[in-house]
Amino acid sequence: MGEVNFFLQAMIYLTSAIIMVPIANRLGLGSVLGYLVAGIVIGPFVFGFVGTEGKDLLHFAEFGVVMMLFAIGLELELNLLWRLKFWLLGLGGLQLLLTTVFVFLFSIGFQFSWKSSLALGFILSLSSTAIVLQTLKEKGLMKSVSGQASFSILLFQDMAVIPILAIFPMLSEGEQISNDHGHSLVDHLPAYQKTIVVLFVVIGIILIGRYLLSPLFRMIAKSGSREIFTGASLLLVIAISVLMGSVGVSAALGTFLAGVVLASSEFRHELESNIEPFKGLLLGLFFLSVGASMDIPVVMSNPTKIIGIVFGIIFLKAIVLLLLGFLFKLPLDQNLYMSLALSQVGEFSFVLFGYSEGLGIFDKETIVILVACVALSMAFTPILLLLYEKTIFEALQSKLPKKQSNQTVQKEENPVIICGFGRFGNMVGRFLRSNGIGITILDYDADRVEMLGRFGFKVFFGDATRIELLESAGLEHAKVLIAALDHPEKQQELIRNVKHHYPNLNIVARAGDREEAYELKEMGLSYIYRETRETAVKLGGDVLKILGTRSFTAERAKNLFLTHDDETFHELFALRKDRVQYISLAKQRNSELERLMFVDVGKEDELELDSWSEMERM
Amino acid sequence: MPKILILLFHPFLEKSKANQMLLDSVPVSESITLRDLYEIYPNFTIDVKLEQKLLMEHDVILFQHPFYWYSCPPLMKQWIDFVLEDGWAYGKNGNFLKDKKWIQTITTGGTELAYSKEGFHGHLMEEFLLPFRRTAELCKMDYQSPFLLQGTFQLKEGEFQKESIRYRNFLLFLLGANHG
Numbered sequence: 001m002g003e004v005n006f007f008l009q010a011m012i013y014l015t016s017a018i019i020m021v022p023i024a025n026r027l028g029l030g031s032v033l034g035y036l037v038a039g040i041v042i043g044p045f046v047f048g049f050v051g052t053e054g055k056d057l058l059h060f061a062e063f064g065v066v067m068m069l070f071a072i073g074l075e076l077e078l079n080l081l082w083r084l085k086f087w088l089l090g091l092g093g094l095q096l097l098l099t100t101v102f103v104f105l106f107s108i109g110f111q112f113s114w115k116s117s118l119a120l121g122f123i124l125s126l127s128s129t130a131i132v133l134q135t136l137k138e139k140g141l142m143k144s145v146s147g148q149a150s151f152s153i154l155l156f157q158d159m160a161v162i163p164i165l166a167i168f169p170m171l172s173e174g175e176q177i178s179n180d181h182g183h184s185l186v187d188h189l190p191a192y193q194k195t196i197v198v199l200f201v202v203i204g205i206i207l208i209g210r211y212l213l214s215p216l217f218r219m220i221a222k223s224g225s226r227e228i229f230t231g232a233s234l235l236l237v238i239a240i241s242v243l244m245g246s247v248g249v250s251a252a253l254g255t256f257l258a259g260v261v262l263a264s265s266e267f268r269h270e271l272e273s274n275i276e277p278f279k280g281l282l283l284g285l286f287f288l289s290v291g292a293s294m295d296i297p298v299v300m301s302n303p304t305k306i307i308g309i310v311f312g313i314i315f316l317k318a319i320v321l322l323l324l325g326f327l328f329k330l331p332l333d334q335n336l337y338m339s340l341a342l343s344q345v346g347e348f349s350f351v352l353f354g355y356s357e358g359l360g361i362f363d364k365e366t367i368v369i370l371v372a373c374v375a376l377s378m379a380f381t382p383i384l385l386l387l388y389e390k391t392i393f394e395a396l397q398s399k400l401p402k403k404q405s406n407q408t409v410q411k412e413e414n415p416v417i418i419c420g421f422g423r424f425g426n427m428v429g430r431f432l433r434s435n436g437i438g439i440t441i442l443d444y445d446a447d448r449v450e451m452l453g454r455f456g457f458k459v460f461f462g463d464a465t466r467i468e469l470l471e472s473a474g475l476e477h478a479k480v481l482i483a484a485l486d487h488p489e490k491q492q493e494l495i496r497n498v499k500h501h502y503p504n505l506n507i508v509a510r511a512g513d514r515e516e517a518y519e520l521k522e523m524g525l526s527y528i529y530r531e532t533r534e535t536a537v538k539l540g541g542d543v544l545k546i547l548g549t550r551s552f553t554a555e556r557a558k559n560l561f562l563t564h565d566d567e568t569f570h571e572l573f574a575l576r577k578d579r580v581q582y583i584s585l586a587k588q589r590n591s592e593l594e595r596l597m598f599v600d601v602g603k604e605d606e607l608e609l610d611s612w613s614e615m616e617r618m
Numbered sequence: 619m620p621k622i623l624i625l626l627f628h629p630f631l632e633k634s635k636a637n638q639m640l641l642d643s644v645p646v647s648e649s650i651t652l653r654d655l656y657e658i659y660p661n662f663t664i665d666v667k668l669e670q671k672l673l674m675e676h677d678v679i680l681f682q683h684p685f686y687w688y689s690c691p692p693l694m695k696q697w698i699d700f701v702l703e704d705g706w707a708y709g710k711n712g713n714f715l716k717d718k719k720w721i722q723t724i725t726t727g728g729t730e731l732a733y734s735k736e737g738f739h740g741h742l743m744e745e746f747l748l749p750f751r752r753t754a755e756l757c758k759m760d761y762q763s764p765f766l767l768q769g770t771f772q773l774k775e776g777e778f779q780k781e782s783i784r785y786r787n788f789l790l791f792l793l794g795a796n797h798g
Contacts, residue, residue: 551660552629 012049016042017284029382032131035284036379039291046296059354061289063241064282065347067275068130069252070237072158073259074272084152091149091324092156095342098320099125106316115171119361120370122164123353124313128346129154130283131381135341146334149325150341161348162253165355166198172359197247205240205254209261217267221446221461233274252351266449269442270462273469283347290350290375299372306369310376314384318343336392340384344377414438415479419464419494421452424510424531425484429457440473465493467501475502483509488516495523517569518576537561557597564593619793623676624652624723627683627694631656635778636725636770640682643782645789651676655693662696669701674714678792679759682723688739688746698753707757720754721792722747722764723785729769 016038024034042049081088100121107117132150141147213236220232240258241251262268299306318339325335353367353374362370416432418425421443432439441459443449452459462469464485475481481498485491495507508527511517520528537558544554568589575582624644628637631654644650651672659665673679683690702708707715724743732738733746743766754761765788767781 550632550657552656553632555660 012042013285013288016049017288021284024382028386030131030135031284032128032134032287033379033382035287036291036375039288040294040296041291042288043292043294043296045294061282061286062351062354063251064279064284064286065130065351066241066251066255067237067279067282069158069161070255070259071272071275071279072129072155073256073261074263074268076155076260077263084148084155087149087152087328088156091328092153092160094324094327095153095321096125096157096160098324099317102316102320103313106312116361119168119171119352119356122167123349123356123370124317124345126157126161126346126348126352127154127317127342128344128378128381129158130287130347131344131378132341135382135385141337144334145330146338146341149328149330149334149338153321153338153342157346158256158348161352162256164352165253168352168355168359168361169194171356171361194247201243201247201254202257205243205257206261209258213258213262214265214267217265217461218446218450221267221444226463229270230274233271234278236271237275252348266453266459266461269460269469269472272472273462273466276468276472286347286350290347290371294372294375295368298368299376302369306373306376309369309373310380313345313373313377314343314380317345333392336388337385340388341381343384344381345374347378349374413474413477414440415477416440416482417442417470417473417475417478417480418482418484419443419470420484420486420491420510421448421457421459422484422486425482426452428482428484440478442469442473465490465497467497470498475505478505480506480508483507485510488512488519491516492519492523495520495525499524514569514572518573521573533565534562560597561593564589564596568593619647619649620677620719621675622650622678622680622789622792623672624650624680624682625694625697626652626654627656627681627691627697628654629656629691629693634684634725634770636767636773637682637684639778639782640723640725640767640785643785643789645786645793647793649793650789655697656691659693662693664697664700666700666703669697670703670706670714673701673718676718678719678721679715680721680723680792683725685724685726685746689749702753702757713758716758718759719762719792720750720757720759721762722750723767724764725767725770727769727771729772730766733768 017035020038020041021031021034024037025031040046100118103121103124104114104117107120108114112120132154136142136147136150142151217229217232220229236258237255240254244251244254262271321339321342322335325338330338350371353362353371356362357364357367414437416437416439418429418439418441421429421441422445425441425443429439429441441452441457442462442464443452443459444461444463446461449459449461460473462473464470467475470481475498483491483494483498485494491509491511495509498505498507506527507525508529509520509525511520511528511530513530513532517528517530540561541554541558544557545551549557568586571589572582572586575585626637626641628634631637641652644652653672655664681690681694683694689695702715703712705712724747726733726743728738733741733743735742739746743764747764751761765785767785773781
């Protein structure tokens, strides 16, 4: 019975998401709004398909937020933080501070206690990373000034969640209701000891991440099983959540830290793409359950109050951001966009509200109203942005001279991605790198990745045939993809995937022999390189020299041979299905080549036709 | 004893009897360095720094090449373009070749008569070689009349021997010239 119920629930959730999200996307409102509305629709107050378990589900779905923080941590390489330090600390820090102060003052005015006011300030100053990053990515604005400013602020907020979670117990009003998780091992300890335990756990995670996880993943990777690697990625996130939960700290803090520690490891992209689908689904579930647990009657009974609070929050946050935008000299159009984009309250507020309920910071009624307000502020974001884009943004855009920022806030943005760093990819990589070309390298051999890492190559572990992995390695910014995988089937799978998703990207590919080259040509590639061809001809040239041919003559002979071989390749390609014609043409072309080369080196009198034409590998 | 650098530029040396004969005539001496540049740079990627170092170590720079289309073979032009750098060979502070001798040893298919006002080509060798002369002058080098071996297609065995001795004496003279 329970199982049937579970699957029925899953069906309802998935169906509603599948219906609502595409509609929201089509309307330009973004998927988050779709999830929220879907949640409301299936919730107890509209159709009532789901309901009682909404709150429990929310706890489970919070795991999506935890995973999001892990993914954000993974993207946080120290040099990115360093590059963004000015905006991160300046814009992000001031935004958080000013919004918190204003909300604090307002709440005091509404007769909240100073502790609740401060907590509310912190909660409302956060914006929704999920909504804003999703919107920026969907609209291709990540690289714009507003995109970078937004990213910096969100990053700062996400990091600030961690100290905020630590501060919250201090804001407790004393009448602490026992946490509904109730598993915390440190509840009985006095506050300072709790802090010490937390500190130990955090340091432990950093040390383990630094010195234990990479070798461990390397070992798992060597097993060559992708499922196990995905399992290990999930296990890591879950294990940290449990560990953190057991010492009474947020799971988000732990996974975020683990992410940061792993950001510089070679497994970064593989972890990211493993977590990605789970993260996406769980975040969707999270927003669904927020929608489902939204108390519609409460909203309906106090419409003016709630609408007032929602727009009050949006207005306040937008004004603070706008002022900071002026202070940091953002162009007006970009500044307005950023201010509106970040004006909602973020998903962490749900987590924090839940947490503060347990701590007795707010009473239940207040939380119900505030949660509804937060959800509404999220729902309004895409609508506001759409309105803004259709009116002011377009007008301003046409007036202002186009300014492209040259600063970049992306992960890997190299123009070249090399898939497969074996004997072939390795040489290509070294050549390009010595010419100052930025390359991102992916390889599925854990030993090799580790070894190359020691040589100072930045090689990421992962299966390059997976488009998500390529994307997290920066495929959309790449100009050239070098396909140099050893296995012909893998190589073809990679090329098929990339051609399908990015038809305009330049693909240059390694082929083992003529047959493989034909297959790649059949897939529509025009840059195909038989890996042994050049080397073999070079070897032949050196043999000519050893036998007394002068260098320049040998050089000419090599070039003539290669040019002729290229031409023959294309001619033979057309005939490869017809063996009889193929062999006849191959023989004919070979004797032509012999004649040509004998004439070139002045040995036409020594020419014996048809002597070795049969040797060509068919 | 002055040091001589012979820079040989011949894409098809194996086919040129005249040039091989000339090389065979070069006296064995520690003061002579012979470089076969088509052999050293078959794909035209010249090591400029090395070439410049060698130039600095020698007093006489002797280019041996066939006369192709009233000029030198392409690698020699490439060599001139890349090695004789501004600020090194000429221009401001470009004094590294100052007072070194520039000499060309040139083989031509056409006879001496063909390179005359009335001949087939209608101009003197001297006139065709003006760009090289001017190049040497720009580098403040001491341009010398070339050693010419002409009508190579018609040379007979005995004449080869005669020419060989003439070239050997020419080089020996260069070796002794600054000596006393």
